Every structure is written in structure tokens, then in C-alpha cells.
Amino acid sequence: MSESHYIYLDNSATSWPKPPAVAEAMTRFLAEEGGSAGRGSHTRAIHAAESVFAAREAAAKLLGVRQPQRICLGPGATWALNQALYGLLKPGDRVLACVTNHNAVRRPLLDLARRGVIGLDWFAPPDHTRPHDPADLDRLLGDKRPRLLCLNHVSNVLGTVQPLAELTAVAHTHGVLVLADVAQVSGVVPLELEKWGVDAAAFTGHKGMLGPQGTGGLYAAEGVEPIPLLRGGGGTPDAEDMPEELPERLECGTYNVVGLVGLTAGIGWVLDRGVEELHQRKARLLEMLLDILGKYGARLLGPSEVENRAPLAAFNIPGRDANRLAADLEERGGIQVRSGLHCAPGAHELAGTLGTGAVRVSLGAFNTEADLDALDRTLGGILA
Amino acid sequence: MKGFAYYTFGANTRTMTAYRSAVAVGIEAKLVPNPPGDPDCSMAVRIPAGKQDLAEETWTGAEIVWKIKVVD
Numbered sequence: 001m002s003e004s005h006y007i008y009l010d011n012s013a014t015s016w017p018k019p020p021a022v023a024e025a026m027t028r029f030l031a032e033e034g035g036s037a038g039r040g041s042h043t044r045a046i047h048a049a050e051s052v053f054a055a056r057e058a059a060a061k062l063l064g065v066r067q068p069q070r071i072c073l074g075p076g077a078t079w080a081l082n083q084a085l086y087g088l089l090k091p092g093d094r095v096l097a098c099v100t101n102h103n104a105v106r107r108p109l110l111d112l113a114r115r116g117v118i119g120l121d122w123f124a125p126p127d128h129t130r131p132h133d134p135a136d137l138d139r140l141l142g143d144k145r146p147r148l149l150c151l152n153h154v155s156n157v158l159g160t161v162q163p164l165a166e167l168t169a170v171a172h173t174h175g176v177l178v179l180a181d182v183a184q185v186s187g188v189v190p191l192e193l194e195k196w197g198v199d200a201a202a203f204t205g206h207k208g209m210l211g212p213q214g215t216g217g218l219y220a221a222e223g224v225e226p227i228p229l230l231r232g233g234g235g236t237p238d239a240e241d242m243p244e245e246l247p248e249r250l251e252c253g254t255y256n257v258v259g260l261v262g263l264t265a266g267i268g269w270v271l272d273r274g275v276e277e278l279h280q281r282k283a284r285l286l287e288m289l290l291d292i293l294g295k296y297g298a299r300l301l302g303p304s305e306v307e308n309r310a311p312l313a314a315f316n317i318p319g320r321d322a323n324r325l326a327a328d329l330e331e332r333g334g335i336q337v338r339s340g341l342h343c344a345p346g347a348h349e350l351a352g353t354l355g356t357g358a359v360r361v362s363l364g365a366f367n368t369e370a371d372l373d374a375l376d377r378t379l380g381g382i383l384a
Numbered sequence: 385m386k387g388f389a390y391y392t393f394g395a396n397t398r399t400m401t402a403y404r405s406a407v408a409v410g411i412e413a414k415l416v417p418n419p420p421g422d423p424d425c426s427m428a429v430r431i432p433a434g435k436q437d438l439a440e441e442t443w444t445g446a447e448i449v450w451k452i453k454v455v456d
Binding site for chain 2: 037
């Protein structure tokens with residue numbers, strides 16, 4: 001079966017396909033431009049710098065950030081989360097982190113805690129079907145007194161869209177900084193990070209933003225100035241350290257300009273169609289997906305309703321191994337989904353699936369009802 | 385005033401921000417290689433010399449500080 005005949009339902013891992021403009025922009029850059037931003041003063045280098053800035057502007061617009069210079073570009077959300085955590089936390093700090101966080105948050109935090117740099121406490125929503133309760137968080141923040149609150153806007157397993165603005169406001173009443181992982185929501189649901197007061201947020205370019213892998217970044221609000229995780233070329237060459245100001249302070253080495261022109265094209269496609277419009281379209285497909293899963297007696301992880309759920313659904317069919325089921329879906333119907341723990345063991349522990357994992361179906365901008373009809377038929381055949 | 389004024393800002397993002405804000409207020413700005421005298425490898429913004437007051441006012445409002453200025 002050629003790749004084009006598969007039905008791709010794993011957009012939470014990475015989105016596919018991309019809008020044609022993404023590959024076109026990247027090919028054009030490689031074939032006709034190819035300069036390195038900030039490395040030389042010739043026209044080709046200046047064009048590359050303009051391309052980097054265009055990506056910064058596009059990402060800022062999508063994230064609801066007015067100043068593009070507060071968007072620090074890097075290889076992805078994992079880099080951004082590590083940069084934020086290692087760059088902001090000081091010895092003696094306490095962190096309150098949601099158990100549903102991805103390993104890109106969990107592992108750096110555990111490392112810092114193991115080495116005695118930080119104190120670490122975990123919190124969870126009331127159960128896997130519900131969002132965080134701001135009143136619970138308020139009590140917990142008063143009790144634990146952390147410097148940083150670390151949470152995702154949407155868990156890549158549960159799909160719950162957390163009330164990020166409300167939770168941030170609660171954190172700020174305690175003087176607590178908020179670091180949000182928005183990898184699963186950027187380009188998927190409308191974001192107003194600056195208006196919501198989020199202090200720092202990590203995004204990736206290759207999911208809902210529809211850009212290529214190897215792109216992403218960190219939004220740092222005014223006054224949030226992390227210490228660089230990496231040091232190298234960039235800024236004023238004769239200075240002994242990275243520049244004082246963002247974004248160059250966190251951006252050393254050669255930019256991934258070819259990736260960034262693809263990211264700009266992907267974000268442009270999303271913005272042209274509207275994040276909310278795309279979300280509504282995916283919500284209609286999600287409703288259909290939840291109906292299909294319900295028909296086969298699936299146990300759903302996360303909220304049972306479409307409202308406040310990102311377009312993903314992790315589930316188990318009682319008596320069926322998740323990995324086997326995912327493999328069968330591809331083998332028998334060409335349907336590509338992801339099974340296992342999805343790099344988020346805490347979310348699975350909350351849902352009671354740490355020992356089994358689950359199958360996750362995640363919808364993208366190009367999925368159709370026909371894709372879900374095929375899922376329905378294939379699941380029916382497997383479970384018959 | 386004839387000729388051009390060149391401004392550098394010490395970092396590419398700052399330069400791009402200044403360039404965009406100058407264009408936004410109708411100044412015929414251009415991104416060009418750095419003028420002589422600045423050892424940085426970053427680029428410069430060139431504007432018509434007669435538009436210096438307007439440009440500097442725009443940049444001050446946007447909290448953009450130039451590092452060197454050269455007028456041809």
C-alpha cells in the first residue's frame with residue numbers, strides 16, 4: 001500500500017498532510033534563496049533574516065502575542081520547555097506541575113528535583129474527564145507556595161481544553177508564574193496568550209500550525225527573561241555572552257530558515273481559514289468519532305462531550321490490547337493511529353490506563369467524514 | 385536633506401522591527417548591509433535622510449534604540 005492510500009489519524013503526533021504551500025515555500029527557499037540569517041550582510045542573508053522575522057510574526061499572531069520579539073524560535077516544544085524550566089528556575093524554587101504533563105515537562109522537572117535544585121509538587125484535575133477546578137488550584141497554590149505553575153492547555157491523551165486564562169489569573173493572585181505547554185492547541189483552538197497573562201508558553205510548529213518538524217518556540221512575556229540553555233553564535237560577535245534581550249538571547253547557532261519558511265506558510269494557511277472555523281469543522285468530525293467509539297463500547301479517556309475537547313480521542317476497547325488494535329487498524333484498513341502511553345504516563349495513570357496504554361485517534365485539518373467511515377468499517381470488521 | 389541615513393540596532397529582530405515600523409508610517413525604508421564603521425554582521429535600515437525625525441520618533445515610541453547612525 002503506498003503512503004497516499006493510508007488514512008492518517010495521528011495529527012496529535014504530527015500533522016499530515018501539510019498544505020501544498022508549505023513544501024512549495026521550502027523548496028523555493030532551498031532552490032533559490034538558501035541564505036543564513038544573521039550570518040553576513042549580503043542580500044541573501046538579509047532575505048533569510050526577513051524570512052525568520054516573518055515566521056516570528058506569524059507565530060505571534062496565531063498565539064495572540066503583539067510583540068514578535070517575545071517569540072523565541074527553536075527546534076520545537078521540547079526545546080522550549082527545557083529552555084523555560086532550566087532557564088527560569090533557581091535553586092530553592094518550588095514548582096507545582098500537572099500530572100498530565102508530557103515527558104518534555106515531567107523529565108526536566110524530575111531531573112531538577114532529583115538534583116535538589118527545586119522542590120516539586122504535583123496536582124491533578126478532579127478526574128480524567130474533568131478540567132482543573134480553579135478553586136482547588138487556588139487552595140493548592142496557597143498551601144504549596146510555588147514560584148512556577150506548569151501545565152498543559154490540552155493533554156495529548158485526555159484532550160481536555162483547560163481554562164488557561166482562568167487558571168493563570170488564579171496563579172497570579174498568588175504571585176506565581178505560569179508556564180503553559182500549548183503544543184497540542186496552537187493552530188487548533190484560538191489562543192490569546194498575552195491577553196490571558198500567560199508568562200511563558202511552549203509551542204511546536206509541526207502539529208496544528210501545519211509547519212514542518214524541527215520548528216517551534218517559546219513565548220516569554222515582557223519581564224520573563226530566561227537564562228540561555230545554549231550559547232553560541234548570534235548577536236554582537238565580540239560580546240562574551242549571548243545578547244541581553246529576547247529573542248536573540250535564546251537563539252544561538254544557525255537558524256532553520258528552510259523550516260521556518262514552511263512554518264510561515266503553514267500558519268498562513270491556518271490563519272487564512274480561521275482557527276475557530278477549522279476547530280468547528282474538526283469538532284463536527286470529533287462528534288462523529290465519539291459516536292463511532294461509543295457504538296463499539298469503547299472506554300473513552302477524557303471528557304465524554306465534544307465541548308471543551310480538542311480533536312483527539314484516546315480509548316480502549318474492553319478485552320482488546322491497545323497496541324494490537326492499532327496494528328490491526330493499519331493492517332486491515334490502512335488507518336494510522338497511535339497506541340501506548342503517548343509520552344504522558346501521568347495522564348494515563350489518572351485515567352487508569354498506565355498498565356495498558358490506549359489507542360489515540362487525532363484529527364487534522366484535512367480529515368473527512370469518509371476517513372471516519374473507513375475507521376467505523378475497519379473497527380467493525382476487527383471487533384466482529 | 386539629501387542622501388540616506390543608516391541605522392543599526394545590534395540585533396536582527398530589533399532591526400526588522402524598526403524596519404517594519406518605519407515602513408508602516410510611510411517611510412521608504414530598506415534593509416541593507418551594515419554601513420562602514422559597524423563591526424556587527426547584522427544588517428542596517430536605510431531611510432531617506434529627510435525622514436530621520438519621523439523614523440526616530442517612531443522607533444522611540446516602539447522602544448527601539450539604535451546603536452549607530454551614519455548619514456551619507
